[in-house]
Amino acid sequence: MLQRMFQKLSLFLITAGVIVTASTIWVHAQDDPATAGARIASSGFGGVPACASCHGLTGQGNPAAGFPALAGLNAQYLERQMLDMKAGTRPLNPAMGPAVQGLDAAQIQAVSAFYASIPSVAGPAVAGGDVARGKELVEQGDWDHGIPACAQCHGPNVMGIGINFPRLAGQSSMYVANQIGAWKRDERKNDVNGLMGTIAKRLSDADIAAVGAYMQSLGEGGGK
């Protein structure tokens, strides 16, 4: 008798479990990509930490730690960066490793779309580095040393253009310096046709700091 009751209970539990499982899958399957992206950003997924824990729920980043702002960046650009991290052409820091390895292509696309959809917010901020020299490099370059103006590809006020040239206005100066440094040392290799790597090798460390400081000083509105 006891055994039969246990079997019935088990059957009930299994049935209930199947229903719960199915409904959970169904609910997830009903998520549009924007909702899925927002959930990953705010809560993570499986072993993937919430993006917001480093990049902020409004995508503002963490300038002091060098975590980039993501709000309003081009979705395809963001997507490709994570795919490149997965592929190994863009170096990973300890936090991004589990993030990109634990998300599939559709989830990466969804979370990229989520951050791209958020209006940019970061205002101008002061960082170490020669801001005047940074402005010169960003707007005019230093052609006598083979350095084109950053704005020549990243657009006026480095507000970004298309899927390959991200907005850098308002970006964390530490992040900018870290990335240019990574290109300079051939650790980051996901620039199309090696364009950034070539330029990075011509920039002195002081110029790299100057460029980062100026970009952060612009704020995400590009100084307007």
Added chain:
Amino acid sequence: MKVIMFVLFVVLAGCLPDKSSPTLSSPAAVTDKPAEVIPVAAPTTGHIAPKLSEIPEGPFGDSVRRGAAIFFDTPANAANFAGNSQSCSNCHMGGGRIADSSPMWAAWGMYPAYRKKNNRVNTMEERLQGCFTFSQNAPASASGGAPPKGDAVLVDLQAYIFWLSKDVPIGKDMPGRGFPTPTKPATGYSVERGKVVFDAQCALCHGAEGQGLRTAEDHQQFPPLWGPESYNWGAGMHRVNTSAGFIKANMPLGKADLSDQEAWDVAAYINSKPRPKDPRQVGSLEDNDTKNHDEDCLYGDSHEGKTLGVGVSRAL
């Protein structure tokens, strides 16, 4: 049965809302190794032009600044005379200060000069009119032509060019003048090979259809290389040798590492595409070909069933 229940538990646990997933709190800052010191490239040959920040105050400096503004963004700052989306700085890189990119400082002291193109001696002012007529396709502009002599646009451009040329000797053929012509490959060039180079190396910025790239605010960031917004069939850049020289020395931007063969091939590909008609054509295309295109260009050639040089116009 216990196994089934365990499996059920695992399945259920796996289906818990994602909110229970661990979040990363107070992540440690990721610090970079100190960058090793890599010496910057040696300054280019020829002449180091003054920087824009050194433009003097006062009426002359104001004219130089206006000239620079026209040079860097011609459609915005010389709108009446811009018949396409090209700016001076698209061909004269770095605002006309870079050696091997037809720098302005190497040109200033070489005018007035005889030009085969119009078979007479040209002043700098006339030379600039030529740029507007051909490279900037002024016939399609609001005014219908290049700025007239004495126009403020030409005055300001000359002030800028003169200022860039400080300390350059008059009449001296400076190293870095014009575009260097890379050795023409013994087997010539190939439009088909050029397409492969273009798609891999150029389309990123200039667009798959050569249309260039505009910002969200509709600013022409990367210039169109063909079509109605590009230079016309009379511009120097339509010559394959001139284009190959520019490309070899300057493209891809900041990298400039194409082989001579690639530079010639991609120059041919770009110049096999439609662009505005040659303003010098008054009669037939064949007559204009004979009269004005005895040079290394594809004008008048038959390509993909069409005669090159017919010309395309802006949609009105």
